[in-house]
Amino acid sequence: MNQTTRKLSLGAVSAVLALSLAACGSNNSNSESGSTGSGKKVTIELALSKSSQDSAFVQQDLLDEFEKQTNIKVNLQLLPAEQTSTVLQTKLAVNETPDVLQYNLASATTDLNLERNFETLDDQPWVSRLQNKDVLSAYGHIYSFHVSQDTGMQGVVYNKDIFKELGLEVPKTYDEFLAACEKIKAAGYTPIFMPFKDNWAANVMPGAAFGEYAAKNEPTLFDDLNANKKKWTDIPAFQTILDQQYDLYKKGYTNTDVLSDSYDMAAGKFLNKEVAMMFMGDWLIESVQQQDANMNLGLFAYPTDNSGDAYLGASPLGGQLFIPKKAKHIEEAKKFLDFIATKEVAQEIVNNQSYVSNFSDVTTPELPAYKQEILDNYITPKKVAMTMDAFMLVDRSELYRSLQDQFTGSISSQKVLQAWNEKFAELMKDKGEAGF
Amino acid sequence: MMTRSKSMYGYYLLWPALLIYTVFFVLPAIIGLYYSFTDWRLDRIGIKFIGLDNFNKIFTDDTLILALKNTFIFAIATVVGKNVIGLVLAIALNMRLKSRNFLRAIFYSPSILSVLVISIVFTPMLRTEGMVNKFFDAIGLHFLSQAWLTDPHIVIWTVALVSIWQHAGFQMAIYLAGLQSISKEYYEAATIDGAGAWRSFTNITVPLLLPAININLMLTLIGGLKVFSEVFVLTSGGPGNSSQVIGTIILRAFGEGNWGLGTAINTLLFLIVSLIAIPLLVFMRRKEVTE
């Protein structure tokens, strides 16, 4: 008994040592392979949110082809969506970054400190072929990469078949919108799906409507807010817009459990023909149609008033690739961008995703019907305004949380704006912005 | 005797544990303590010492005060719930029941599961039209149907209930251990003296179970005050900020890039747990000795 125990314990100790040595060893060989580069296989790490795993840049056949051509392996780090920014921030702060990461340019400027943490890409070979540098730039430099220049459009995603079935036209005014809701509800469908367990979804309609208000009435509004010349509580229209969203829920035009339903349920709700409308971006249409090409969805602008002249919200391009300054394999990471930027690869991605190409030598494929409609009805007649989020310098999560609070019935729209006004000032002050 | 035993039990056997624990746990904690007095931020180069500013900020932020309140609600609710249910189960499962081993295994089993399992299974069940409410409606207890995870007034209690569901079985195991170390003779003697069940419980079970009660109170209290993952996976602190606890608020501060503040809240959490747990520990040790 004693003998065996001792043997076991000794065995255990040596096992620990052996394993830690092995682990150390493999770790060393990793960093070694990084420094030599030529000949040996190099692995670069590409980090992205789990929710972006369908991104065109990380499809396995693309990565395999890249590995075959360059002997560089791309390892994906899929981060849980709700922790993506925190994990990336932590890694950037301690200089242990992935080699490439996919993120939204606008959020990267507010969450990840672009200037301090990321490589500028102005000198890259593909830059000369870009048609629209703005969608990849901040502070006058190109910080990110994408093959598309297509900004997401936000408004009301709707099921055209249900509208046709009920003889409904796209509502042009607020009153028409309410009437449509009433009719849809009477027919047994849920008029509007609000998945506000994901708090950002509660900001889609207000974000677009705030932007529209500013574009039409006070073009300098967001600059004034960012300079502390105006307060969020100074704009009565904001309060009206928040009240409208809450009223739609109170009138029973939505799913009953708005705070339990999450965004991942949205596609299913449309596919099952349970809901007729939703405040969302056109990217949802794309993904629903990928699951069922017969789904007949479209996008219209939410009418906040009865003027009959509603705008869509344009959100900044998202899903760009970035290279951190402290990446261990910067050259290999740049090669990966070069690879995607080659005419053939970019053309294939643009075709598959129906992107609006950002490269002069890559042609934009024929747009799907819903995109053509958006182009004809809104973009060409310039009925588009940048959403509120495009102008913000700080993280908006607290505003989104306050919007949830409004839907629990615990605070009024006025309180939402008050709370956000305070938080906004605090965040801007912490960030060191002038005027706060 | 004393001198010899001292020389015999050389401290070198203690070194490996002390080294690992100090390097990988204590050292980071001490560095964290330093940062809690600075304005360390992701978006700023250089770190400035700012004294108690972070702590002042904590006590003027409404959400942080709410988080403190929620943390205490969660801690108290789970201490009471896990211990009462754990003790009742232990006493019942210490009786000669046919399905005793099966039942013990069942009641213990949730505590070995990942908190992810718990959140993924309970989130759909606790919806307003979910299984829990359907059950209450079916048996006529409509008033028990609640917006479990979306009503800001009850959401922290719901998270506590789920935590009790998961961990009461672990407390049960410790109470069972305690009960099994009590000799049957005490009870037999008490029965001969004519003591009823309640008297036996208060006069024999409780005093002799004191070590188990102490360890359970200590573990549930510390765990309750440090709660993070249950809240994070079930509600992420929502709806709004209504179920934020200290553990999740730390993450929020990091998310806003305010690292100094995050570490300061971490320090505060350490102080709170210490101030409650250490006196309790001392008190319990004294009590155990005098009993």
Next chain:
Amino acid sequence: MSFSRKLSLRNYLVEILLLIACLAIIIPLLLMIFGSFMTSAEVSKFQIRLPDKWMFSNYVTVFKEGGLARAFLNGIVITGVSAILNIITSSAAAFILARRDSKLASYLYLFFFMGLIAPMSTITTIKVVQWMGFYGSITSVIFIYAALNTAFSIFLYSGFIKSVPRVLDEVAFLEGASLMGVFFRIITPLIIPVNATVAIMVFMSVWNDITIPLYFLTDSSTWTMPLSIYNFYGKYSRDWNLIFADLVMTSIPVLILYLAGQKYIVSGLTAGAVKG
């Protein structure tokens, strides 16, 4: 006679009540288990019932797409080594702490006990590991887990070792045994139940952890099983049947370990926590 009949009647009553109560545990677990065999459409109704058709293929899909074989091995290495490391170092340390009567020993005990109280500080831990030069490796994660579990393990061990009569050591010392000899030959065989308890507790906490791999393992091919669940979270939909199947598979190793060590848990806790 009537007393014992009353007793057995009472036992039946208690047993029936407990069997009803354990439904509260079983039903949520069945939701997961049955759900893991359903089709994607069927499971999204979240009802407790048998699947229309048992989709064993879900498990095959999850195993392949989730990279579970790899994640399983990573989990076994990380969990196993950190548990062994923790058991050896903590029991040795607790042995000395329990035997020494000095002021220093009791301060050291308190020093270790603070580990139960203090929250972990993730970023500064990264800094320390980075400074030591092995950030991102499995080794670093093993040491971190061993350190995180030290406090509770020492607490359990020292409680038990105190109840082992000192005379046993002293006889061995008189016979010329070394301290190592006493520890491995006298103490280690006696603390086997506590070892089993500590092993299960450490295994459970490490196996189920979802935070540390995310921050400390830079290469996602070294991630552990619970994180594989996120493979089935799409942006626009969630395959709950696959998520459930993944959850079931992730839970099985801990369940097996628990069933194997079940009889030790109560005796180990008695020995360590309750008597100490």
